[in-house]
Amino acid sequence: MPAITMNPGFILILVGILSIFMKNNKQRFILSMAGLATSLFIILGLPEGERLLTFVFLDFEIILLEVDVISRNIALVFVIFGAGAFIYSYKFCKKKEFPLVNFYLGFSFMILFVGDFISFFVAWEIITVSAFFLIYDINDAVRQHTAQYYILMHVSGGLMLLWGIILHVTESGSIILTMPERGLIFFLISIAVKLAFVGVHTWLPRTYANIPFHISVILSAFTSKIGVYGLYRIIELDNMLIAYFGAFSAILGVILAMTHSDIRKILSYHIVSQIGYMIIGIGIGSELGIVGGSFHIINHILYKGLLFIMAGTVIYSFGYENLENLGGLWKKVPITFVTSLIAALSIAGFPFFNGYLSKTMIKHSTDNQIIYYGMMIAGIGTALSFIKIMYFGFIREGNNPPMKKKPLFSMRVSMVFLAGIMMTMALLPEQMESLFNISTGINYFSAYEVWNGVQPILIGLALFPILQKTIEPHPEQPIEPDFYxxxxxxxxxxxxxxxxxxxxxxxxxxxxxxxxxxxxxxxxxxxxxx
Amino acid sequence: MDLLIWLIIIPLFTIFSIGIFNYINKKFVLPVVFTSAILQSGIAIYYIINRNNLLPQLYNVGNWQRDIAINLSIDNFTLVIFVLIAIMPLLSLLYSITEIQRKPAKFYLLINVLLLGASGMVMTADLFNFYVFFEIASISSYALVAFRDEDISLEAAFEYLIIGSIGSVFLLLGIVLTYQATGTLNMAMIPGRMAEIPVITRQVLMSLFIIGLGVKFALVPLHAWMPDAYQGSPISYIVLSSGLVVNVYFFVLVRILFIFFGVEFFQETIFTNLIVGWGVLSMLFGHGAALQQDNLKRLFAYSTIAQLGYVIIAFGLGTEAGIVAGSFHLISHALLKGAIFFTAGNLHKATGSYQIREMKGMAEKMPVMSIIFVLMLIAMVGIPPSNIFVSKWLILSAAVEAGYLLPAFMIVFGSFLSLGYYLRPVITIYTGYTGFPGKLPLLKFNEYFPTLLLAGICLIIGLFPGYILNIIDTAPEFLLEQSNFIIHILGG
Structure with a gap:
């Protein structure tokens, strides 16, 4: 196969520019899918470990293409989920949204493959700006406020990154993307904002719960994962402190998630929590830990994306997203129910679903008891809150909201497509390991591992009847004022x-x-x- | 070829011919003005292109002895301003064709007086002529601020006149004292004799020069005239002021301080710290005050004050990297701010007001201008790939290299504050609103062309900063090494 050495992000940026001139959504959709297919083709042929596409800018060498296993695998799942999201949402996308989504995706791809700090920073900031325009709406004051909050938060993070880069570059004289020699804390602050670490996570639920559902599908899958990827590139030593912070974030995220009742708010806080797992994996820093963490990114993009798609479908069909107003949906939208059940079991780490694989990998990468029990508690919380969504939203009888619109065919296609890919991944652990060039020797389907995986879910199930009163759905405000x-x-x-x-x-x-x-x-x- | 004297002769002749042609036939005024503007730009571009074999160049008016002659000089540092002379006046005049409907000839005349003063200030090599050109530029500025004949313009012009005159008095005092202490006004002969006079006298001289010129480039707390003046004056003048004239005053102060006193003297007297600190103060104050402005022009006036703060920090470092970074920011801010003011003027055509709240819903009426406006504001914060990103990078790394960590961090913080207030007009413009009166006037070529050209230049500089850096990277030679300048003026 002839390999094109090209950063796949550029294809999508080009597609974004072209899609401004297209006439209707169908053409734009076909163009975007073609762009994704081209970048898939390019990603498969990229050579690993070389520094390519270099040029000089301000006496520094810019490296636009540097591929390793993890960036390639994340890019692959970006392509898959990008395709799913486009299929899901092309009917609702407005004219301005296609170019913006393509820019957003393009720079997200670009950042995976760059090898120096300047282009990393450029992509980092443009992702923020294009997301700002996606969130912004000319007629909606809540979205305007949210967009303002989003860009202020992210630009302050970006400026911290710039400051860190300046410190590092003046110290070391080189801009190659690596462990910084000075100002590590500023890099960490910046990344913490991007990946919504507890404390600076406030932009995330606020944003994802207030924007149209098809945009929240796209934004939720990529933004914070870019942050985790940045963490992976910048932290090279094993750093248990970061792993503890990750466990802290995982637990606090689920606690916050349980107290909310908007589906998308719960899912948003779950991003905070799941990111905690990835931080744990990367913080542990052994090969298994890093692979586990980045494998968790991949799984997370798929199942969290699918859950946001579920939320979008519910909003599309019933017009509500507060669990208070929902109930008994499983009869009305069975495909949505089944696929979101798959996603919920995955995120809870139930055996034979894909979240289980990466969680097991992370568990095996360390003997540290604090991390182990931290993940256990977070797992119980995850199980509880998804039982909450599934029970109050789909299973319980009671409210019987009328169905306004049937989910579109394209929506169902994308749900089945993503669920299918997830199940394939879940049932082929060896192939997944070989994709990461690693052989762990973990027997994922042995009774011991399965029992370990089921434990938190069983505890969650047992606790649910006790806690049902405390976590019962309640009405919510779109914007809650906070410290910032x-x-x-x-x-x-x-x-x-x-x-x-x-x-x-x-x-x-x-x-x-x-x-x-x-x-x-x-x-x-x-x-x-x- | 000694073209530099023509930068003074051309505007001088234009001034008189505008008067004559306005009397004979008004149709000839515009061609005369534009011929002269194109010629001036051409001369500046000629020097920029042939910088390697022409510079440094000295023109000796009247061929007197070099130590008593009227010297006009141009060296590599002067090119920083020449880049602006090549671009800004022409575009500003182009824009003024539609903006200035009342008494255009008078406006062109005043603009040419201003250009004469600015070019003279940049090139002159003795303090006496410098003061003459300084007053020429100042007085024409006062008249231009009052040009619109509205209450606010007249009030602002009066304010500017008073504060500016106080500044001139201090400057004159500084020049007189320099003459008393050194016995010469030739800028090349002062440094040698300056070293012999007591430190305290030198410090007094320094203070007088800083206050005298600081009033003109709106150093906080001498800035009070600027927001009022900008609010009251036409866009064409604002662009020329913030894009060229303010920078010229700053340029002259830098030259005076570096050549007369020398970098070593700054370091001995902790002057570097003072200037860097003052720059930080200026920047934070400008950004802070801009946050609550209702008027778009006032908002950008404060933003200009703040952006000049960055330049002050960079030059205040006194290192080679700092001077290059400061010069780069001077140029890129001038270009981008010019583009922003032009866009604001274009948006103003629809509403007839510069109040931010009355610009509600502009985006649906003028989509292209609005999106350019938004992108330029975001670029102004320093988000790549804008030219401000490059200049901030240069300033930050120069400051960190020189060991000024806290001021450098303040620059980052200031950028964040600036995003806060740039978002306000953006959100107002992009808000749904239907109550728009009447039909929108179509933009003419001379209104959108300068905007797009400047925005394009900014983007190109952002992507390929080498074009500008090649021009200015030898600038520090004539600032840090006094001997280079002295040999250039007085000969070997």
């Missing part, structure tokens, strides 16, 4: 004061000039004394 809003407000107050001192009074302005002169002279006088 308070900071912004205090800034605005301060700035009000600053602009109030410009009264237009000439005497005041002239006295400023004289004051400055006196201060300057005084300063020179004082410094000359010493």
């Amino acid at each position: 809003c308070d900071i912004c407000n205090s800034f605005i107050e301060f700035d009000n004061k600053v602009s109030k001192i410009h009264t237009g009074d000439m005497v005041r302005y002239v006295s400023w000039v004289l004051f400055a002169l006196v201060l300057l002279l005084l300063n020179f006088y004082v410094t000359s004394l010493f």
Whole structure:
């Protein structure tokens, strides 16, 4: 097969530009799928471990193509999920959304394969900007507020990244993407914002619960995984502290998830929690841990994407997303029910589903008891909250919301497509291991492992009747003010004061000039004394 | 070829011919103005292209002895301003064709006086002529601010006149004291004699120069005139002011400080820290005050103050990398801010107001201009691939290399603040609104062309910063090494 050495991101960026000129959604959809197919073809033929497509920018060598196993596998799943998301959503996408989604995907692909900090930063920031435009809506004040929150959060993270890069580059003199020599903490802050670490996760539920469902499908699958990938590229030593932080994030994420009742809010907090698992894997830093973490990224993109698709279908068909208003859906939308059950079992780590494989890998990569029990608790929480979604949303009798629209054929196709791929992956663990060039020797389907995997779910099932009252669905606000809003407000107050001192009074302005002169002279006088 | 004197002769002749042609036949005014503007740009471009074999160049007016002559000089550092002279006046005049409907000849005349002053200030090599050109530029600026004859313009012009005159007085005092202390006004002869006078006198001189010129480039707290002046004056003047004239004042101050006193003197007197700190203050204050502005022009006036803060920090470092970074930011900010002001002017055509809240829903009426506006504002924050990203990168790495970690971090923080206030007009413009009165006027070629051209240049500089860096990378030679400048002016 002739290999094209090209960063696959560029294809999608090109497709994004072209799709501006297309006439209707069908053409744009076909073009986007063609773009994805081309990039799939390119990814399969990319040579590993070489630094290609280099050029010089500001005395630095930019490396636009550097492939390793993990980036290639993540790119493959990006292609698969990108295709699923396009199939799912092309009927609802507005004209402006196709180019933006393509740019967003294109730069997400690009960031997987770049080998230097400058292009990493460029892609990092453009992902933020294109997501901003996707979230923004001209007629919806809530989405405007959300978009503003999103871009402020992410740009502050991006500026931290820039600061870290500057520190690293002035220290080491090279911009090759590697473990930074100085300012590691700034890289970590930046990545923490991108991957929605607990504490700076606030943008995530706020965003994904307030935007149209087809956009939340696309954004939720990629944004935070880029952050995890960035963590993988930047942390090269084994760092147990980071693994502890990951466990902390995993537990807190599920606790927050259980207290909410909008489906997409629960799913959003679950992203926070699941990202915790990936951080654990990467923080442990052994080969098995890293592979487990990145395999978890892949699984997570698929099942979380599928769950967001489920949420979207429910919103499309019934018009509600608060569990309070739902119930007994399994008879009305059986395909949605079955596929989302598969996804829910996967995310809970039930044996013979794909989340189980990567969770087992991460568990096997360390002997640390804190991590082990942390993952156990997080697993129980995950099981509980998905029992909550499944029970209150699909199974319980009670509310019987009328079905407004039947799910479209394309929606069902994408659900079955993604569920099929997930099940294939789940049942072929050896092939998955060989895709990562690793042989773990774990017997995934032995009784011991299966028992280990089932435990948290059984505990969750046992706890559910006890906790049912406390986690019962309740109505929710679209935007909850938080700590960061308070900071912004205090800034605005301060700035009000600053602009109030410009009264237009000439005497005041002239006295400023004289004051400055006196201060300057005084300063020179004082410094000359010493 | 000694073309540099023509940068003074051409505007001078244009001023008189505008008067004459306006009296004879008004049709000839525009061609005369544009011929002169194109010639001026051409001269600047000629020097930029042939920089390797022409520079440094000295023109000795009247062929007197070099130490008493009126010297006009151009060296590699001057090219920083020449890049702007090549681009900004022409585009600003092009834009003014539709904007200035009332008394256009008077406007062109004043603009040419301003250009004369600016070119003179950049090229002159003695303090006396510098002061003459300084006053020429200042007085024409006061008149241009008052040009629209509205309440706010007149008030702003008066304000600017008073504050500017106080600045001029201090500058004149500084020049007089320099003459008293050194016995010469030739900029090349001052450095040698300056070293002999007491430190405290030198510091007083330095303070007077900083205050005198700082008023003009809106150093906080001498900035108070700028938001008012921008609010009251036509866009064409604002673009020329923030894109060229303000930068010229800053350029001259840098040259005076570096040549007269020398970098070693700054380091001895902790002056570097002071200037860097002042730059940080200027930047944070500008960004902070901009957050609450209702008027688009005022908002960008504060933003200009803040962006000049970055430049002050970069030059204040006193290192080679700092000077290159500062020059790069000077140029890229001037170009991008010019484009932003042009776009604001275009959006203004629909609403007739610069109040942000009255721009509600513009995006549906002027989609292309709105999206350009938004992209440029985001570029201004320093998000790649804009030219501001490159300049911020250069400034940050220069500051970190020089050991100024806290000021460098403040630059990052300032960028974040700037995003906060750039989002406000963006969100107002992109808000659904149907109550728009009437039909929109179509944009003319001379309105959208300057906008698109400047935006395009910014994007190209962002992608290929080498074009500008090649021009300015030898600039530090004539600042850090006083001897280079002295030999260039006085001969071996």
